[in-house]
Amino acid sequence: MTPPPLTQVVLKVHSRCDLACDHCYVYEHADTGWRSRPRVVRDAVLGRTAERIGEHAVAHGLTAVRVVLHGGEPLLAGSAVIRRAAEALRAALPEVCDLDLRVHTNGVRLNRAYCELFDELGIRVGLSLDGDRAANDRHRRFADGRSSHPQVLRAVGLLREPRFRHLFAGLLCTVDAANDPVAVYRALAELEPPAVDFLLPHATWERPPERPDRLGATPYADWLLAVHARWEADGRPFAVRTFDSVHRTLSGLPGLSEALGLEPVDLVVLETDGTYEQADSLRTAYDGAPATGMDVFRHSLDDVLRHPGIAARQAGPAGLSATCRACPVVRSCGGGLYAHRYRDGSFEHPSVYCADLRTLIDGLAARAGTVARAAPSSVDVAGPGLTDAQLGELALGLGGPETVRSLARSQLALTRAMLAAVHGSAGLARSAAWELLTELDAAAPVAVDAVVAHPYVRSWAARRLTGDPGAGLGPLAELAASAAVLAGRGDVMTVPVRDGTLHLPTLGRLVLGGGVREARVTGGRTGWTARTDDGALTGPGDPRWQPVRRIGSIALEDVDPQRAAHRWPVADRLSDTAYAGWARDLRAAADLLDRELPDYAAGLWAGLTTITPLRPGPDGHDLSSAARQAFGAVAIARPRAAPTLALLLVHEFQHVKLGAVLDRWELYDRTDTRLFEAFDLSPRPIGSLFQAVYAHLAVTAFWGTRANAGSPTARSRFTHWRALTDEAVDLLAGSGALTPMGERFAAGARASVDPWLLPRASREQPGDGTGRDRPLERARS
Amino acid sequence: MEPDIVVEPDRPPQGTDGRPALADLARADAGELARWLELALPGAGARPVASFNSGI
Numbered sequence: 037m038t039p040p041p042l043t044q045v046v047l048k049v050h051s052r053c054d055l056a057c058d059h060c061y062v063y064e065h066a067d068t069g070w071r072s073r074p075r076v077v078r079d080a081v082l083g084r085t086a087e088r089i090g091e092h093a094v095a096h097g098l099t100a101v102r103v104v105l106h107g108g109e110p111l112l113a114g115s116a117v118i119r120r121a122a123e124a125l126r127a128a129l130p131e132v133c134d135l136d137l138r139v140h141t142n143g144v145r146l147n148r149a150y151c152e153l154f155d156e157l158g159i160r161v162g163l164s165l166d167g168d169r170a171a172n173d174r175h176r177r178f179a180d181g182r183s184s185h186p187q188v189l190r191a192v193g194l195l196r197e198p199r200f201r202h203l204f205a206g207l208l209c210t211v212d213a214a215n216d217p218v219a220v221y222r223a224l225a226e227l228e229p230p231a232v233d234f235l236l237p238h239a240t241w242e243r244p245p246e247r248p249d250r251l252g253a254t255p256y257a258d259w260l261l262a263v264h265a266r267w268e269a270d271g272r273p274f275a276v277r278t279f280d281s282v283h284r285t286l287s288g289l290p291g292l293s294e295a296l297g298l299e300p301v302d303l304v305v306l307e308t309d310g311t312y313e314q315a316d317s318l319r320t321a322y323d324g325a326p327a328t329g330m331d332v333f334r335h336s337l338d339d340v341l342r343h344p345g346i347a348a349r350q351a352g353p354a355g356l357s358a359t360c361r362a363c364p365v366v367r368s369c370g371g372g373l374y375a376h377r378y379r380d381g382s383f384e385h386p387s388v389y390c391a392d393l394r395t396l397i398d399g400l401a402a403r404a405g406t407v408a409r410a411a412p413s414s415v416d417v418a419g420p421g422l423t424d425a426q427l428g429e430l431a432l433g434l435g436g437p438e439t440v441r442s443l444a445r446s447q448l449a450l451t452r453a454m455l456a457a458v459h460g461s462a463g464l465a466r467s468a469a470w471e472l473l474t475e476l477d478a479a480a481p482v483a484v485d486a487v488v489a490h491p492y493v494r495s496w497a498a499r500r501l502t503g504d505p506g507a508g509l510g511p512l513a514e515l516a517a518s519a520a521v522l523a524g525r526g527d528v529m530t531v532p533v534r535d536g537t538l539h540l541p542t543l544g545r546l547v548l549g550g551g552v553r554e555a556r557v558t559g560g561r562t563g564w565t566a567r568t569d570d571g572a573l574t575g576p577g578d579p580r581w582q583p584v585r586r587i588g589s590i591a592l593e594d595v596d597p598q599r600a601a602h603r604w605p606v607a608d609r610l611s612d613t614a615y616a617g618w619a620r621d622l623r624a625a626a627d628l629l630d631r632e633l634p635d636y637a638a639g640l641w642a643g644l645t646t647i648t649p650l651r652p653g654p655d656g657h658d659l660s661s662a663a664r665q666a667f668g669a670v671a672i673a674r675p676r677a678a679p680t681l682a683l684l685l686v687h688e689f690q691h692v693k694l695g696a697v698l699d700r701w702e703l704y705d706r707t708d709t710r711l712f713e714a715f716d717l718s719p720r721p722i723g724s725l726f727q728a729v730y731a732h733l734a735v736t737a738f739w740g741t742r743a744n745a746g747s748p749t750a751r752s753r754f755t756h757w758r759a760l761t762d763e764a765v766d767l768l769a770g771s772g773a774l775t776p777m778g779e780r781f782a783a784g785a786r787a788s789v790d791p792w793l794l795p796r797a798s799r800e801q802p803g804d805g806t807g808r809d810r811p812l813e814r815a816r817s
Numbered sequence: 818m819e820p821d822i823v824v825e826p827d828r829p830p831q832g833t834d835g836r837p838a839l840a841d842l843a844r845a846d847a848g849e850l851a852r853w854l855e856l857a858l859p860g861a862g863a864r865p866v867a868s869f870n871s872g873i
Contacts, residue, residue: 104872140872162873206873288848293868450857456842457850474840699857
């Protein structure tokens with residue numbers, strides 16, 4: 037079996053540290069490799085490292101790579117080195133591969149200048165902090181014994197400033213069972229981190245962890261369970277990777293770190309001298325344990341993949357001891373962190389934390405009431421399909437109203453399944469939000485569907501299921517509250533207030549300001565009310581209420597925090613003047629599309645539910661986006677002219693339609709890593725080529741129709757896009773990567789483009805363009 | 818169901834008959850659901866990987 041590619045690189049930019057923490061695995065445990073390494077990474081190493089990562093990304097068609105700048109203490113390397121590392125990495129990666137760049141620091145040197153640099157370079161920051169001062173001082177001190185706590189708090193303070201808040205990735209807290217778990221939890225919670233992880237101190241069977249008799253047989257589990265109880269009681273104010281991992285693995289989803297779960301570990305460590313190492317934590321096992329004998333100058337990342345130590349951590353259950361394989365909770369613990377299994381020269385043992393892990397997992401399962409569940413075979417998760425005729429319409433790049441509505445019904449089924457998976461993997465003993473949603477699903481399905489079909493419900497659920505720590509559970513209560521409002525039965529839902537704002541998806545937001553933590557929303561027959569925890573009663577008449585505004589039935593979404601699902605920054609709440617401008621332009625664009633591109637417009641009006649305004653592009657460039665996980669929405673920076681808006685709408689909605697098709701049918705070989713050049717863009721993978729072709733079927737038709745009306749500008753653009761689309765269709769059809777359904781769509785694209793290649797007199801538009809459904813009609817009249 | 822109508826309760830969705838209720842869906846194993854959704858949700862159930870432990 038081909039090993040999965042490496043997508044995570046820990047890049048050591050400095051091999052020394054300005055703290056002398058006595059629990060540090062780099063300097064205080066078995067491995068002594070740091071002694072012989074250069075202090076600062078050399079430029080030649082940075083450059084070659086970036087090239088190696090870039091070539092690996094190209095060879096494996098990677099769409100994202102995470103690099104963690106690490107140490108020692110990485111900030112000791114200085115801002116110039118960090119800048120060179122970031123720039124070299126970005127330059128080496130193909131355009132289609134996102135770089136998730138992070139730095140993990142002890143915080144001592146983090147200052148405003150560094151924060152500004154990280155903001156500029158897009159580097160997110162994780163900090164190590166072991167809790168309150170007493171807890172942190174137990175280990176995290178300078179060499180002369182001074183506390184590092186004040187410096188770290190100052191660093192966290194910087195990251196909490198609104199300007200830098202988006203850089204704050206979270207806190208890592210190493211557990212010391214002798215610390216007060218509640219005091220540690222409270223100290224961390226006061227800092228309002230977006231995420232926390234509690235790390236078990238590195239240990240092996242040969243160097244076991246501290247276990248004072250007075251703390252019982254499983255002190256680490258007991259400590260974590262005490263924190264968990266507090267975290268639950270507080271309403272889970274931030275993500276905790278350990279707890280989320282256990283909840284997820286108990287329900288069959290992957291864990292979130294190499295410490296828990298059976299997922300393959302796909303990371304490599306690069307030292308300051310350019311040598312590759314296995315997991316950093318192996319330093320705790322024995323001197324030289326992480327070594328691979330390879331380096332960036334002589335070896336590729338593919339070479340590293342073949343190293344037995346890397347392969348061992350990708351083997352899943354087969355890489356575990358017989359004891360672990362037979363254990364009922366192996367799906368959750370995965371044998372624990374690889375390094376913690378070491379004994380007598382082998383890692384084929386249970387973790388030295390085995391008893392703690394079992395107690396923790398069983399404890400969390402008991403609290404959540406988790407039971408093993410068989411998947412009901414009768415559940416049609418994917419929902420209704422499409423007829424062959426509807427697929428034929430879509431293959432041509434079209435799709436009338438009924439076809440697009442069928443896609444929407446299919447999408448709703450997918451979102452409902454995702455919501456169920458979100459709830460099922462949350463480890464909630466009881467969820468009032470879920471109970472209300474399921475009750476309304478039976479009693480008022482129209483209301484539930486109206487909310488669940490909102491495009492950004494799926495994007496939130498998808499983020500949650502893929503382990504994004506920023507996707508908390510708050511939206512579940514918001515969805516239930518919105519459904520309750522629409523149902524109008526008098527149901528009550530308590531909703532957490534986030535950043536001073538009560539969000540009711542599809543309805544709007546109430547800007548309450550600081551100090552309010554939650555609101556009880558009641559959806560009555562004649563409207564809704566919200567009783568906030570400061571005792572105030574409010575409702576839609578409150579001047580702080582910002583409703584979602586609509587143009588016809590299309591929402592101009594500028595309040596839902598989940599709308600930031602697009603590749604460009606979304607606009608803040610629009611002024612009344614800006615909204616009026618959008619309304620005017622959208623009506624003009626709709627008139628144009630109905631008149632000039634009716635075959636595309638009919639499906640567009642049946643499926644477009646949401647336009648999300650984007651911030652203006654640099655230099656006035658047009659910006660637009662569709663997100664695969666947000667069916668029905670397009671995001672657009674308001675262009676200067678209504679015809680441009682019409683073009684962007686029809687272009688982006690092509691992506692929306694094709695994305696919905698791809699959710700149900702494989703159109704191409706997803707393992708094909710080749711890149712294709714088309715539309716004068718940088719080389720793209722087959723999926724991007726498919727999307728570009730599909731969108732430009734509409735673009736060609738748009739300019740062709742306008743050219744026919746006699747516009748010289750349109751004629752030159754038509755000629756341009758027609759030629760590029762023609763070439764790209766050939767490239768797609770001849771790619772050798774298409775499935776039979778993909779070939780059907782490629783043939784449809786050819787059938788759609790060909791008429792535009794004929795002389796004008798003999799040209800006919802493809803498709804039958806059945807039906808008209810124009811929700812803007814009422815608004816225009 | 819008519820999911821293209823997000824916020825207009827006066828336009829009722831069609832075709833809710835026969836579909837699995839949210840409560841029924843929730844009885845399924847989340848990992849199983851994610852694997853069924855693999856085309857729509859790559860990464861959740863298909864080829865997940867574990868993140869670096871000493872970073873966040």
